[in-house]
Amino acid sequence: xxxxxxxxxxxxxxxxxxxxxxxxxxxxxxxxxxxxxxxxxxxxxxxxxxxxxxxxxxxxxxxxxxxxxxxxxxxxxxxxxxxxxxxxxxxxxxxxxxxxxxxxxxxxxxxxxxxxxxxxxxxxxxxxxxxxxxxxxxxxxxxxxxxxxxxxxxxxxxxxxxxxxxxxxxxxxxxxxxxxxxxxxxxxxxxxxxxxxxxxxxxxxxxxxxxxxxxxxxxxxxxxxxxxxxxxxxxxxxxxxxxxxxxxxxxxxxxxxxxxxxxxxxxxxxxxxxxxxxxxxxx
Amino acid sequence: xxxxxxxxxxxxxxxxxxxxxxxxxxxxxxxxxxxxxxxxxxxxxxxxxxxxxxxxxxxxxxxxxxxxxxxxxxxxxxxxxxxxxxxxxxxxxxxxxxxxxxxxxxxxxxxxxxxxxxxxxxxxxxxxxxxxxxxxxxxxxxxxxxxxxxxxxxxxxxxxxxxxxxxxxxxxxxxxxxxxxxxxxxxxxxxxxxxxxxxxxxxxxxxxxxxxxxxxxxxxxxxxxxxxxxxxxxxxxxxxxxxxxxxxxxxxxxxxxxxxxxxxxxxxxxxxxxxxxxxxxxxxxxxxxxxxxxxxxxxxxxxxxxxxxxxxxxxxxxxxxxxxxxxxxxxxxxxxxxxxxxxxxxxxxxxxxxxx
Numbered sequence: 001x002x003x004x005x006x007x008x009x010x011x012x013x014x015x016x017x018x019x020x021x022x023x024x025x026x027x028x029x030x031x032x033x034x035x036x037x038x039x040x041x042x043x044x045x046x047x048x049x050x051x052x053x054x055x056x057x058x059x060x061x062x063x064x065x066x067x068x069x070x071x072x073x074x075x076x077x078x079x080x081x082x083x084x085x086x087x088x089x090x091x092x093x094x095x096x097x098x099x100x101x102x103x104x105x106x107x108x109x110x111x112x113x114x115x116x117x118x119x120x121x122x123x124x125x126x127x128x129x130x131x132x133x134x135x136x137x138x139x140x141x142x143x144x145x146x147x148x149x150x151x152x153x154x155x156x157x158x159x160x161x162x163x164x165x166x167x168x169x170x171x172x173x174x175x176x177x178x179x180x181x182x183x184x185x186x187x188x189x190x191x192x193x194x195x196x197x198x199x200x201x202x203x204x205x206x207x208x209x210x211x212x213x214x215x216x217x218x219x220x221x222x223x224x225x226x227x228x229x230x231x232x233x234x235x236x237x238x239x240x241x242x243x244x245x246x247x248x249x250x251x252x253x254x255x256x257x258x259x260x261x262x263x264x265x266x267x268x269x270x271x272x273x274x275x276x277x278x279x280x281x282x283x
Numbered sequence: 284x285x286x287x288x289x290x291x292x293x294x295x296x297x298x299x300x301x302x303x304x305x306x307x308x309x310x311x312x313x314x315x316x317x318x319x320x321x322x323x324x325x326x327x328x329x330x331x332x333x334x335x336x337x338x339x340x341x342x343x344x345x346x347x348x349x350x351x352x353x354x355x356x357x358x359x360x361x362x363x364x365x366x367x368x369x370x371x372x373x374x375x376x377x378x379x380x381x382x383x384x385x386x387x388x389x390x391x392x393x394x395x396x397x398x399x400x401x402x403x404x405x406x407x408x409x410x411x412x413x414x415x416x417x418x419x420x421x422x423x424x425x426x427x428x429x430x431x432x433x434x435x436x437x438x439x440x441x442x443x444x445x446x447x448x449x450x451x452x453x454x455x456x457x458x459x460x461x462x463x464x465x466x467x468x469x470x471x472x473x474x475x476x477x478x479x480x481x482x483x484x485x486x487x488x489x490x491x492x493x494x495x496x497x498x499x500x501x502x503x504x505x506x507x508x509x510x511x512x513x514x515x516x517x518x519x520x521x522x523x524x525x526x527x528x529x530x531x532x533x534x535x536x537x538x539x540x541x542x543x544x545x546x547x548x549x550x551x552x553x554x555x556x557x558x559x560x561x562x563x564x565x566x567x568x569x570x571x572x573x574x575x576x577x578x579x580x581x582x583x584x585x586x587x588x589x590x591x592x593x594x595x596x597x598x599x600x601x602x603x604x605x606x607x608x609x610x611x612x613x614x615x616x617x618x619x620x621x622x623x624x625x626x627x628x629x630x631x632x633x634x635x636x637x638x639x
Contacts, residue, residue, distance in 0.1 A: 278371055
């Protein structure tokens, strides 16, 4: 007989509810804040539109009016830097990962695994450690506040991640499948283009997304390496709290805009994340 | 459609010698079966011919031309992998099409279509052309992999246990079909299997591989009738040949207090081999026979295999089911047919000459 008091099930629901609260509430708070007047924000926690407070479009008038150009510039820069640097990081990462997965290297005492670790170790230290040195380097070569510099910086920072993710994906592609393509009459480049890359697609998509997210959300690199021309959205948002106090209504409104591109990226790339792509190829 | 010559092939993995000094020569259009137990080096030999594995030393010739330095994609070899190695992101049709569309082949679209249809029908996969490998059963995948190797004309076709995972009916019918197709295409073919029945059914010549070496390379009849050594003799034939050690200079075989007069043997003879079909079995005491005890019986359709404990030996006997019904523990009498014995020296090599 099944007990009505099902402990595993209840525990599961409780955990999900707690997690859901943490996941959803900030987003909900941001959305309602974007429709609040200054007074409703500072007078106390008002949770329910129309009950606690009357929604207003004050912040949106600023977003589409006075602040439009700043926001558009930040949005454009963020989109450009994130998408391009993620693309470069994935392409270069795929080459490196393929090499690490398929060939044996030995540089002094370093073999494949040591090289992999060396590359990933770039992500162990917090970016703030490197960013001062990066600033000095960039200033010397005149890359401060330039789109190229920002793309370079994000590519540098994302590359270890993409190499790490993709090496594992490349290793999982059976070598025999590549050999089959060689037997069928295709040279190395065609083997990679027609067989390896399609089979690594879930990895490529995941690596692209994670790189994109990092660059999109990055604050510290943009703060140090840009002034005006190449400011990204997080910098634009931060500037809104300038002078006296944070203008939460405006920050929340731009925050909503900032969520949209990564969401679209996930939706577009989701269909490439098919996990079963290797299924059926080998015994 | 090339002749192939393998000259002193050697393949080392670290300190392991997978293939050692392997020599083999075959004519254009021949169907060669590499027969051997798992780990004998069959797959490695095929991979060396395809240049998927790099030679440690030795030479490979197609049509008397040295091809050691020609990369895989330019060797014009076709291969069915033991692991299948299908392209999982494409349909069966695209899998079969891929080798036909390779750069430089220039096969007209109509011929591509005709070739695909031909192998699809041969392998009974015509109804699966629009499916992806993940939607196929293991046996269907193996047939697609075989199809990809057969669909195009190649200098040499390499088939690595290509029908091992099919059901018995298909395995049997495909053996014949494959041979027929190979004749028709005049395709020089290397085919590996651990199954001697498959090998004898399909091969023009069998190369018996043991420890990375060709121990014997001959027609199926010769390999069966005149095995080069004891190891070859026990691989070819099912159940395996009975091998009886001889005392030096022995003139008779003594088992269970009975003895059998041996035919005149050369002095260097160390072992005699008798195939299971060449021993008669009797339920009652019989002159010129040795006594034994039935250890196990295996009826197989119209035949049966009986294993009999005689002295220290466990002998395999294959006979018709109509010979009698034997039960475990029963006492039986055995009489070898001396005209069919194989004689080997102390090191296991076959001794030439007639002994009967």
